Amino acid sequence: MTDSTTSPAPEKSLDLSRYASQLRSGSEKNQLQLLHELAFLGEAGWELLREFLLERRGLEARLVEGKAYQLLYQNEEGANSEFLATYFPHGVVSVRSERGLDYTPLQQLLAQCDFQAADKLTMQNLCQLAGPNAVQRKWLYFTEVDKLPIGDLQAIDRLWRVYSEGKFGLTVQREIWLGVGKNWDKMWPKIGWKQGNNWTRYPHQFTWDLTAPRGHLPLFNQLRGVRVFEKLLSHPAWD
CATH class of the missing domain: 1.10.10.1770 (Gun4-like)
Structure with a gap:
């Protein structure tokens, strides 16, 4: 007998897997669109955004990393705030000033x-x-x-x-x-x-x-x- 009550879970997992794949390999335009969609998927979407941003830590920030950080920064959810404070306390863009300014x-x-x-x-x-x-x-x-x-x-x-x-x-x-x-x-x-x-x-x-x-x-x-x-x-x- 098939347990129909468990069928939605693999479908959701498959969707998140598709998001993860496209987020890492899609065009910049598609990546930006995916980020906005992930922000509406609840904690599963936020977790994927955090994982993606952590993978890019230490690399030069592009538009996609900027938007991912922006979405996490603007969300009041506690895990996002703690994540950014821990791994990106000064933002996702690494900048230096020749005159000592703090950007x-x-x-x-x-x-x-x-x-x-x-x-x-x-x-x-x-x-x-x-x-x-x-x-x-x-x-x-x-x-x-x-x-x-x-x-x-x-x-x-x-x-x-x-x-x-x-x-x-x-x-x-x-x-x-x-x-x-x-x-x-x-x-x-x-x-x-x-x-x-x-x-x-x-x-x-x-x-x-x-x-x-x-x-x-x-x-x-x-x-x-x-x-x-x-x-x-x-x-x-x-x-």
């Missing part, structure tokens, strides 16, 4: 998808890298940009890219800028900073989540001209 707060804000607060902190970090005068005025002169450390700019960009599924970051903005032939009038509408003749107003008209146009964040004040932004997108960090 853990920025990483935490991006992991929370608090992109507005992360944007403000990014500008604060850039001013700290530029020096006390920039810190006091709270914005950069274009002449200060070339002095920003290559490693720090790359670190800030990596954090933004990894925790935005590749939508935000300086290199994303640079790619768009080069793609329109460095034409600012074509760039602004593509990244959502201008619509028609109207500049997007800060902060309420900007989009602070992943529904924003590609390259929408981080922000730089175009009202002071484009020289700072141009210098950032032309920095030796991207050579």
